[in-house]
Amino acid sequence: MPELGDRLSEREIELLELVATGVTNREIAYRLHISVNTVKVHVRNIFTKIGAESRTEATMIAVREGLINVAGVELPNDQAAATPAAEPEPESAPPRPLTWAKRIALLSAPVLVAGLITVTWPNRGASQVNGNTDLPPERSQEQNVNAQVQNPTSRxxxxxxxxxxxxxxxxxxxxxxxxxxxxxxxxxxxxxxxxxxxxxxxxxxxxxxxxxxxxxxxxxxxxxxxxxxxxxxxxxxxxxxxxxxxxxxxxxxxxxxxxxxxxxxxxxxxxxxxxxxxxxxxxxxxxxxxxxxxxxxxxxxxxxxxxxxxxxxxxxxxxxxxxxxxxxxxxxxxxxxxxxxxxxxxxxxxxxxxxxxxxxxxxxxxxxxxxxxxxxxxxxxxxxxxxxxxxxxxxxxxxxxxxxxxxxxxxxxxxxxxxxxxxxxxxxxxxxxxxxxxxxxxxxxxx
Known part of the structure; x- marks a missing residue:
């Protein structure tokens, strides 16, 4: 059985690098050609060995200890992963849900909505749109106002x-x-x-x-x-x-x-x-x-x-x-x-x-x-x-x-x-x- 302080295996480090990107267990299984259950076992073992209780905390500890590198993440040595920020959503996950009250407000206020959806050209990394074409632009994620509707009676x-x-x-x-x-x-x-x-x-x-x-x-x-x-x-x-x-x-x-x-x-x-x-x-x-x-x-x-x-x-x-x-x-x-x-x-x-x-x-x-x-x-x-x-x-x-x-x-x-x-x-x-x-x-x- 794994114990706190045990060394991570190469496979566990490989899997931890994927965890840090925010992808789901199913996507990790697909990329590594293993089952979802195997991914879950690896994640539990990783948490035990490094003393983490969440994906976010595991990522922060791994970056701090130099186990993995995550672009744009730097932690000072005196900062542990205490009280981490809200866990990042997987890149492939749908946007956060709006309540029905907010959704009704959006649908009943077209003038406000029109103001929210101003179209701008994003940077090339966001949408890869070529400014020399007349293909329509994509809005950046920060400008996005959509949401997934969660309705218990939905089809x-x-x-x-x-x-x-x-x-x-x-x-x-x-x-x-x-x-x-x-x-x-x-x-x-x-x-x-x-x-x-x-x-x-x-x-x-x-x-x-x-x-x-x-x-x-x-x-x-x-x-x-x-x-x-x-x-x-x-x-x-x-x-x-x-x-x-x-x-x-x-x-x-x-x-x-x-x-x-x-x-x-x-x-x-x-x-x-x-x-x-x-x-x-x-x-x-x-x-x-x-x-x-x-x-x-x-x-x-x-x-x-x-x-x-x-x-x-x-x-x-x-x-x-x-x-x-x-x-x-x-x-x-x-x-x-x-x-x-x-x-x-x-x-x-x-x-x-x-x-x-x-x-x-x-x-x-x-x-x-x-x-x-x-x-x-x-x-x-x-x-x-x-x-x-x-x-x-x-x-x-x-x-x-x-x-x-x-x-x-x-x-x-x-x-x-x-x-x-x-x-x-x-x-x-x-x-x-x-x-x-x-x-x-x-x-x-x-x-």
Whole structure:
């Protein structure tokens, strides 16, 4: 049995270095390829050997004794870890919760909210935004006013967090597994492929995507995931399309996009998928390209009426609904529907609020729009679309303020929302019990 004063093993020091970064036990287990229970045993042994009672105290003692180095942390020799500050939250954890009273106040005071969400350019380390592009800015975490809503009657529930916190990723489902591909993390672009099993509530690792990109989407066709375009590390859109064979865990290239695109909307049916709008090398566009996987070829279709990027597309009754987006100046409420059989566009009812970097999904003859906000709008609720009445209704949200580009995937009767940006890159994994459809009243706990 370990005793106070015993020397830490190399593995315990390695684990203590991760503890000091604030990551969860599950993330430590993933990174070190050990079980969560093993992590817990190591943590208990570390606490015993160095005389700590919390993660914060263990970190302070380890820094003071020279066991680990933590950037920006210096302790004088005469200061022990007595009365440490509040334990830091993991970098991947969602923002702190607001009470319902504060949430109601925020939702009922739009003038005050508008003042709180002033958009500024952060430093490059915070968001990696290239000032030479017209990609919209990210707000720094200090300016972030969103929060996780904790409601005991909520239909949103926590699941195992994604190992790599990120946003602007591609996400899709194949055979009861959810695949999170690429995107942007705090360190820059990531090529990580992480696979979520909702039955066991656990993540596994797939083969990395050969070309790291962000502002990207994926289409699932015949057990393969097609990932067209995306922006590279220089924020330049690309043409490359890479295809992931989920059964063989291998990647291959397919016919490239006719033109470089990122921040596009993607809608897929059983036989084809459509890349709609997005950003080329200089502006937001209205183009539509249809991909035929059998012929491995692209066809240009009728352009969308509204040029925009950061919109989302979902297929319902054979038509593609393109919702929200950003036009370089503001977040849009626009809803336009494309009929591939007629190669024609029509209008649909606009969203209640503008939503850039929104994500959508179709379930039970409804389209759900999740996230957005933070550029020129404020996220106070999600929305559900009823095509029979051509109306949008509020749907509760687990985050308020802003939640940009989460991966949104439907499995069975549930909607999974994974990752995204909300003042920082998130690793959250939230599942929404969508059925039966219920109306959410903003500012109230009544459904």
């Amino acid at each position: 949103w529930h926590d699941r195992a967090q994604m190992p790599t916190p990120r946003a602007y990723l591609a996400a899709a489902a194949v055979e009861h597994r959810i695949y999170a591909i690429g995107g942007r993390a705090a360190s820059g672009l990531t090529s990580a492929v992480e696979v979520y099993d909702p039955v066991d509530d656990i993540w596994a690792r797939g083969s990395d995507k050969p070309t790291p990109v962000a502002y990207v989407s994926a289409a699932a066709l015949d057990r393969a995931l097609y990932v067209p375009g995306g922006c590279n590390a220089e924020f330049e859109p690309t043409r490359v399309m890479e295809v992931y064979d989920t059964a063989a865990d291998v990647w291959r290239e397919a016919a490239p996009l006719p033109a470089a695109r990122c921040a596009y909307a993607l809608g897929a049916d059983a036989d084809a998928f459509y890349v709609v709008g997005g950003r080329d090398r200089s502006r937001y566009v209205a183009s539509v390209y249809a991909y035929d996987p059998q012929a491995d070829s692209w066809t240009e279709m009728a352009p969308m009426p509204t040029a925009r990027g950061f919109a989302s597309a979902s297929v319902l009754d054979g038509r593609i609904y393109v919702v929200g987006g950003y036009d370089g100046n503001r977040e849009l409420t626009t809803c336009e529907v494309f009929d591939p059989a007629r190669n024609a566009w029509a209008e649909c009812a606009p969203l209640t609020v503008g939503r850039g970097s929104v994500a959508t999904a179709t379930l039970a003859d409804h389209i759900y729009a999740v996230g957005g906000g933070g550029w020129t709008s404020y996220l106070g609720f999600n929305e559900g679309y009823n095509p029979q009445t051509d109306t949008w209704s509020p749907v509760e949200t687990p985050l308020i303020g802003e939640w940009r580009s989460p991966g949104l995937v439907v499995l069975d009767t549930r909607i999974y929302a994974i990752g995204g940006w909300s003042g920082r890159y998130l690793s959250l994994n939230q599942v929404y019990e969508a059925l039966p459809f219920r109306l959410f009243i903003p500012g109230s706990q009544q459904n």
